[in-house]
Amino acid sequence: MKHKKSLVVLAAAAVLFSASGPPAAAKGKIEFGFHYGGWTLNVLRGLIEGIAEDFAENLKDDMFKNLRDEYPDRDIRERNFRNDVRFDSGGSNFGFEIRWYPAGQDGSFSLGLAVEKSKFRIGPLNVDTAITFEDAETYETAEFEGTGWSQVTSEPLAAVLSFRWDIFPRGRVHPYFTIGFGLAGGPALDKTVVEYNFRGTAVFPDEAPETVQESGRKTLLELKEESLRPPEEGEEKDEPFEYPNIFPFVQLHFGLKAKLTPNIHLLVDAGIFNGFILRGGIAIRI
Secondary structure (H helix, E strand, O other), X not given: OHXXXXXXXXXXXXXXXXXXXXXXXXXXXXXXXXXXXXXXXXXXXXXXXXXXXXXXXXXXXXXXXXXXXXXXXXOEEEEEEEEEEEEEEEEEXXXXXXXXXXXXXXXXXXXXXXXXXXXXXXXXXXXXXXEEEEEOOOOOEEEEEEEEEEEEEEOOEEEEXXXXXXXXXXXXXXXXXXXXXXXXXXXXXXXXEEEEEEEEEEEOOOOOOEEEEEEEEEEHHHHHHHHHOOOXXXXXXXXXXXXXXXXXXXXXXXXXXXXXXXXXXXXXXXXXXXXXXXXXXXXXXX
């Protein structure tokens, strides 16, 4: 009888251990983190400057066509074209993140939700252009010289959901990979600021030099509202200026994590965040 009671006690203990012990060992861990870093699009400088060069070429071709249409009896040719383009960009990113590791302390996969405050400066894009056209018979010239710059600045506040995989998570220093998607609300785009300044002088045969200058600083919302206003008498109606109601974000990061203690980790990562970003941070597990 005593043996039966002992077996019952052992069986009950085994059931309780199996029900409580292993899951407790595999209990998920929560991690809180802060990060800060720099943002840029300068990696794409060559591409952006190339697009500006192509745009200037198209403007030159349009001007050439207009001159030929205006002076059909003249043999107008291009004598000189110079176009210098310089691009820069910069910004910052700061965020707070909470992550959940469902497999616990040594788990690889984690799910995170972050609030990201960023400042993106796209520009200035500086352009200096000089064009000279010549009449092949009279050697009269038509010339244009212009300088301009533009810049776009945005400061979105976004929520980003991310999936992370720690590689060899038991290592004191180990790599990780993160992919995420997020959104900022429409007001982030409404408040995005566009600045520009342009000055150009054109000299045509038998005409006084003509100078055109324009500058401005407007938000996307102001540009949209202006495009929706009824045109004044004699003016053509502009095409409506539209943009999305959401500001999407894509995150793709590779990084390194160093364990200072089992609960305090330092992180540094780099990758794509609607541009290119390098940032560092600290994470605390509970």
